[in-house]
Amino acid sequence: xxxxxxxxxxxxxxxxxxxxxxxxxxxxxxxxxxxxxxxxxxxxxxxxxxxxxxxxxxxxxxxxxxxxxxxxxxxxxxxxxxxxxxxxxxxxxxxxxxxxxxxxxxxxxxxxxxxxxxxxxxxxxxxxxxxxxxxxxxxxxxxxxxxxxxxxxxxxxxxxxxxxxxxxxxxxxxxxxxxxxxxxxxxxxxxxxxxxxxxxxxxxxxxxx
Amino acid sequence: xxxxxxxxxxxxxxxxxxxxxxxxxxxxxxxxxxxxxxxxxxxxxxxxxxxxxxxxxxxxxxxxxxxxxxxxxxxxxxxxxxxxxxxxxxxxxxxxxxxxxxxxxxxxxxxxxxxxxxxxxxxxxxxxxxxxxxxxxxxxxxxxxxxxxxxxxxxxxxxxxxxxxxxxxxxxxxxxxxxxxxxxxxxxxxxxxxxxxxxxxxxxxxxxx
Numbered sequence: 001x002x003x004x005x006x007x008x009x010x011x012x013x014x015x016x017x018x019x020x021x022x023x024x025x026x027x028x029x030x031x032x033x034x035x036x037x038x039x040x041x042x043x044x045x046x047x048x049x050x051x052x053x054x055x056x057x058x059x060x061x062x063x064x065x066x067x068x069x070x071x072x073x074x075x076x077x078x079x080x081x082x083x084x085x086x087x088x089x090x091x092x093x094x095x096x097x098x099x100x101x102x103x104x105x106x107x108x109x110x111x112x113x114x115x116x117x118x119x120x121x122x123x124x125x126x127x128x129x130x131x132x133x134x135x136x137x138x139x140x141x142x143x144x145x146x147x148x149x150x151x152x153x154x155x156x157x158x159x160x161x162x163x164x165x166x167x168x169x170x171x172x173x174x175x176x177x178x179x180x181x182x183x184x185x186x187x188x189x190x191x192x193x194x195x196x197x198x199x200x201x202x203x204x205x206x207x208x209x
Numbered sequence: 210x211x212x213x214x215x216x217x218x219x220x221x222x223x224x225x226x227x228x229x230x231x232x233x234x235x236x237x238x239x240x241x242x243x244x245x246x247x248x249x250x251x252x253x254x255x256x257x258x259x260x261x262x263x264x265x266x267x268x269x270x271x272x273x274x275x276x277x278x279x280x281x282x283x284x285x286x287x288x289x290x291x292x293x294x295x296x297x298x299x300x301x302x303x304x305x306x307x308x309x310x311x312x313x314x315x316x317x318x319x320x321x322x323x324x325x326x327x328x329x330x331x332x333x334x335x336x337x338x339x340x341x342x343x344x345x346x347x348x349x350x351x352x353x354x355x356x357x358x359x360x361x362x363x364x365x366x367x368x369x370x371x372x373x374x375x376x377x378x379x380x381x382x383x384x385x386x387x388x389x390x391x392x393x394x395x396x397x398x399x400x401x402x403x404x405x406x407x408x409x410x411x412x413x414x415x416x417x418x
Contacts, residue, residue, distance in 0.1 A: 039332055041250035115331070118387055122328035123248055128389045135388035166380050166388070167403060171372075173387050174379035178327055179344040180337045186416040194376060194412035195403070203403035207395040 035116030074130035098188035105176035244325030307397035314385035
């Protein structure tokens with residue numbers, strides 16, 4: 001059915017912004033389910049329309065294509081209220097960040113959406129662009145972790161927050177999505193401890209160019 | 210044409226093992242080209258047969274399917290003579306390893322095969338298994354880097370070579386294949402310096418479980 005033809009909202013499904021936001025959210029959920037079940041190559045506008053209950057012509061009009069659907073689902077993922085951990089120490093914050101990654105990839109259901117987005121970016125430039133924007137914004141949110149570490153004398157002023165967050169996340173993403181090895185909490189802790197040592201030593205001041 | 214019907218080898222194309230190895234290599238080249246041009250979803254046995262000049266029935270008989278083709282191309286990639294750098298210092302070796310990664314992903318042609326393999330692993334369990342085996346073997350080759358570092362008192366005995374190599378490669382793979390950011394030599398050097406500091410401090414002794 002068309003979004004304009006939808007009946008009263010089911011309790012609990014109304015998001016700020018009303019029907020438009022609800023439609024967008026329903027479409028996003030259908031995109032994630034489709035990506036997880038069929039992968040980017042198997043995702044179609046028809047599937048998203050049927051699964052979300054939003055009329056196909058509405059989906060085409062607002063999102064244009066499968067690429068537009070995936071990019072918008074990523075944009076929507078970036079509009080959450082996630083904030084980085086604040087445990088009182090740099091290593092604690094890094095450990096909590098790393099454990100979020102291992103918990104995500106240690107659970108098939110939690111891993112489905114990020115895995116599907118990363119996979120889609122191999123096949124769609126627009127998905128790749130949306131993924132880059134998502135991570136840029138995520139890294140910006142993590143600046144508070146490094147700012148607090150500098151205030152506590154755990155990191156030299158000028159430390160590159162994005163480089164620190166990449167260093168603590170990357171070995172876990174690498175195992176989960178590249179070398180296809182398992183990840184667990186001890187690995188998260190090892191990675192966090194290693195990065196905290198390097199941060200203190202000034203290794204993540206901006207790379208010299 | 211069938212491998213048994215191939216004529217005299219073109220100079221320079223004979224590999225150790227003769228016709229069978231040449232057929233396998235031609236098929237591997239066709240798989241890589243197909244993955245780079247069409248991605249895993251667009252790769253077909255028919256394409257590989259036509260591109261390699263090996264008869265379709267031979268391809269089906271020996272490789273079975275597209276999954277088998279990709280897995281064997283990865284197995285073949287793992288049979289090269291690559292050895293890790295030996296520069297005389299841990300940081301020098303790590304820098305050289307990291308720069309190999311940035312050089313690969315800084316060049317579209319060099320990046321095509323590894324990118325295609327990683328992408329294929331999202332869609333094929335057999336490709337994922339072959340990728341894991343490839344990296345396990347690669348990391349084993351890098352044990353000499355850490356063994357020499359231990360001998361030079363640059364790393365504590367028991368340092369986990371695979372963890373060190375993952376740590377120095379992962380932030381660059383992460384940028385190239387997950388966050389879709391550019392990589393360059395200064396980033397390689399920054400990563401190597403950070404990991405060398407953490408290694409010296411004992412951060413890559415086996416993770417406590």
